[in-house]
Amino acid sequence: MLVTSGRTNPHPHDDAPDTADAFSRLARLPDGPQRRKLRDELVEAWLPMAERIAVRFKGRGESLEDLYQVAALGLVKAVDHYDPSRGHAFEAYAVPTVTGEIKRHFRDHMWTLHVPRRVQDLRNRVRQSVKELSQTTPGRGPTVGEIARHAQLSESEVRTGMEALECFSALSLDAEMPGSDGYSLTDAIGGSDPAYDIVVDRVAVGPCIRALPERERTILYLRFFRGMTQSRIAQHLGISQMHVSRLLSGCFAQLREELLAENR
Numbered sequence: 001m002l003v004t005s006g007r008t009n010p011h012p013h014d015d016a017p018d019t020a021d022a023f024s025r026l027a028r029l030p031d032g033p034q035r036r037k038l039r040d041e042l043v044e045a046w047l048p049m050a051e052r053i054a055v056r057f058k059g060r061g062e063s064l065e066d067l068y069q070v071a072a073l074g075l076v077k078a079v080d081h082y083d084p085s086r087g088h089a090f091e092a093y094a095v096p097t098v099t100g101e102i103k104r105h106f107r108d109h110m111w112t113l114h115v116p117r118r119v120q121d122l123r124n125r126v127r128q129s130v131k132e133l134s135q136t137t138p139g140r141g142p143t144v145g146e147i148a149r150h151a152q153l154s155e156s157e158v159r160t161g162m163e164a165l166e167c168f169s170a171l172s173l174d175a176e177m178p179g180s181d182g183y184s185l186t187d188a189i190g191g192s193d194p195a196y197d198i199v200v201d202r203v204a205v206g207p208c209i210r211a212l213p214e215r216e217r218t219i220l221y222l223r224f225f226r227g228m229t230q231s232r233i234a235q236h237l238g239i240s241q242m243h244v245s246r247l248l249s250g251c252f253a254q255l256r257e258e259l260l261a262e263n264r
Helices: 020-030 033-055 064-081 090-110 117-133 144-151 155-166 195-210 213-224 230-237 241-263
Strands: none
Touching: 020 033, 033 064, 033 090, 064 090, 064 241, 117 144, 117 155, 144 155, 195 213, 195 241, 213 241, 230 241
16 A cells, blocks of 8 residues: 655646655566556556646647546556656656657657747747737737737747747648538649749850940840841841841850850
8 A cells, every 4th residue: 555645755737746766676676566556556646636626728729638648658667667766756757758759749640741940839838828918919829029028039930939829730622611512622722833034044144144245135135025026126126028038047146055065
């Protein structure tokens, strides 16, 4: 039978049992029914502490019942691995063990995408601040500035935390969007735009064009940016259409050679 009162050393938890002798006995017992019975009694005795730790994590997208189960699992691990010969109290070992088990559960089972720990921390601070500020701002949600002052964060960090609040879990691309009458995220995905290739080509050829003589640059501008025919360009510059054609061919050959040389 475990002793649950008459402690000489105070514990942070008022109802924490005095189980030092029980853990010493557990360490000496060989594996068998007697040891398993004492182990179960120790787990039951410390279960209220584990459940109090679980309550601290409620409201984060996981049911309290599930949090209790995760905390109990952490407590069992703490009981199994606690070594009384090290001299520290079981509670000092169990609290971080249970807390770590719950945090690991959130990391492994709740976030469907890898989110940096800094962003997770911002999300938690923003969520807690919104919850606390909502009690003082009835009828409206707190502003970004109010959250930043309350959480002692910058407004940029608050926005990052708010974005993380909205992407705690991933949504299938085939999932129907609420109120869309069958419209899914897949329907909103566009195809590749060939105009991007034109932009890339123009950026690549820019330095080569700037190195051309002024007359050649003018001809290219009139032809491809003003849409003028070779005949109109010839009239504009006072030269023959054949000369314009030769100049254009020479520009093309020079630009092509320079671009190929850069690629090589």
